[in-house]
Amino acid sequence: MGLRQRLAGGGQPWRSSHALVAIPLVLIAVITLVDLAVPADVHLGPLLVIAPAITASFAGPRLTALIGLLAVGAQAWIGLHFGVLTSRNVMVQIAALAVLSAFIVFFCRVRERRREELARVRSVAEAAQAVLLRPLPHRLGPLRIASRYLAAEHEARIGGDLYAATRTGSTVRVIIGDVRGKGLAAIGEASALLGAFREAVYQYGTLPELAAALDRSVRRYFAEAAEVDGELVEHFITALLLDIPEEEPVLRLTSCGHPVPLLLRRDRAAPVAGLYPSPPLGIGPLGPADHSVHTAAFESGDTLLLFTDGVVEARDRDGRFYPLAERAAQWTGLGTEALLHHLRRDLLAHAGGHLGDDAALIALHRAAGPELGRQLGRIVHHQGHDHRAPPGA
The missing domain is CATH 3.60.40.10 (PPM-type phosphatase domain)
Structure with a gap:
């Protein structure tokens, strides 16, 4: 088994985790629809941050970033629907969601790098074992x-x-x-x-x-x-x-x-x-x-x-x-x-x-x-x- 196959990196998350991707997508859709249906003084948009957070637990940084963009887009769509997209409150919510999503993607990338390093170390250990203990x-x-x-x-x-x-x-x-x-x-x-x-x-x-x-x-x-x-x-x-x-x-x-x-x-x-x-x-x-x-x-x-x-x-x-x-x-x-x-x-x-x-x-x-x-x-x-x-x- 090669090193590439061992990594759960961003190059193949869709193939390995496509079933789990439905979870953050459904969450974004549900939170958006419920927020549009509840009274205007109830704000559920900040809950959208849970979508990229969940994605980072099973996918790489690329897919996590994509889900984060969808969450930010959903937050913007909620503001546009109520006609308050340019209000200070909605702009702060969008900016905060974007920053939090970026942090999640950053830590996801750090985790992937450490996985790659660990996989390389393990491959070296396996090669050493094959030489020492045939x-x-x-x-x-x-x-x-x-x-x-x-x-x-x-x-x-x-x-x-x-x-x-x-x-x-x-x-x-x-x-x-x-x-x-x-x-x-x-x-x-x-x-x-x-x-x-x-x-x-x-x-x-x-x-x-x-x-x-x-x-x-x-x-x-x-x-x-x-x-x-x-x-x-x-x-x-x-x-x-x-x-x-x-x-x-x-x-x-x-x-x-x-x-x-x-x-x-x-x-x-x-x-x-x-x-x-x-x-x-x-x-x-x-x-x-x-x-x-x-x-x-x-x-x-x-x-x-x-x-x-x-x-x-x-x-x-x-x-x-x-x-x-x-x-x-x-x-x-x-x-x-x-x-x-x-x-x-x-x-x-x-x-x-x-x-x-x-x-x-x-x-x-x-x-x-x-x-x-x-x-x-x-x-x-x-x-x-x-x-x-x-x-x-």
């Missing part, structure tokens, strides 16, 4: 994918949450992350991590190696930002990395302090069991040995729901957190788009229409297909072969 493909290999982003900042469409998905050989790799903080201030950090992921995703064969590379990139960015800003502020990014092989009914996960995703299967929604998170990115030097890989079953018909903490930390008026697993279980049989559509509406209703933090949702559904050629039991048997033993193991 829309996920609807299909990657055996996966059907849907995503939703809800920014906490008013009038913003991007913030500190991030996600990306790509295909490397016969594996789909996905990242979802959450920058400490929210809104526009976190965009730079989110951009740095996404850029590092898009470069490193093809260079490292395992998730621990990829996580370590991302940690190095994030710490370099934080160090450079601290030198520029001159502030030592604690920064970190939680992230979840996934490898989903196309020929195996499994998924592999490495968590860097990120919330555990939900596995939706047969009208049930439960967190992926046994996933132990590593520290978030940017906290300190971490190598591949500091990150573990968890393997879980991901069969045909399963849906994996990824999310950021802005979803589960959303509160209602009574301070209760959003019960994501309970709500998601109600819509496990729907497709990915319908699932996220219901969750988005339900989440906003729970939070009273506004979230306190950025929130992102991704649904990954493994489409039903032929047998993948591997025994699930044998794969799950190797589930405990992580790169690093979980704490306390």
Whole structure:
């Protein structure tokens, strides 16, 4: 949709508001006829100012000016009818109506300019979002994918949450992350991590190696930002990395302090069991040995729901957190788009229409297909072969 189509400017008010134009026209006609019918000492002409005032609420300055001219003409016609057009009282009424109509047109024009500026700013924000947070493909290999982003900042469409998905050989790799903080201030950090992921995703064969590379990139960015800003502020990014092989009914996960995703299967929604998170990115030097890989079953018909903490930390008026697993279980049989559509509406209703933090949702559904050629039991048997033993193991 282009910028011109978004504006309710003076160039197309008749097409968009022609039905509403009847209201001020009828008001002008009614006020004029009633004023001509009532006794001469009753003056209803000053009420004509309501016509341009109403027009300005739904039309542009051109149509508002036209209605204002009609109102002034009607006032003059009333004076002419009674033979007092040149009297001081009628001339003052006509002048006052003309001045008020001009003021209304002026403020209508100012409003239209601000609308145009806001539309331009929004178009720039949308272009920035398309570059920073590219829309996920609807299909990657055996996966059907849907995503939703809800920014906490008013009038913003991007913030500190991030996600990306790509295909490397016969594996789909996905990242979802959450920058400490929210809104526009976190965009730079989110951009740095996404850029590092898009470069490193093809260079490292395992998730621990990829996580370590991302940690190095994030710490370099934080160090450079601290030198520029001159502030030592604690920064970190939680992230979840996934490898989903196309020929195996499994998924592999490495968590860097990120919330555990939900596995939706047969009208049930439960967190992926046994996933132990590593520290978030940017906290300190971490190598591949500091990150573990968890393997879980991901069969045909399963849906994996990824999310950021802005979803589960959303509160209602009574301070209760959003019960994501309970709500998601109600819509496990729907497709990915319908699932996220219901969750988005339900989440906003729970939070009273506004979230306190950025929130992102991704649904990954493994489409039903032929047998993948591997025994699930044998794969799950190797589930405990992580790169690093979980704490306390």
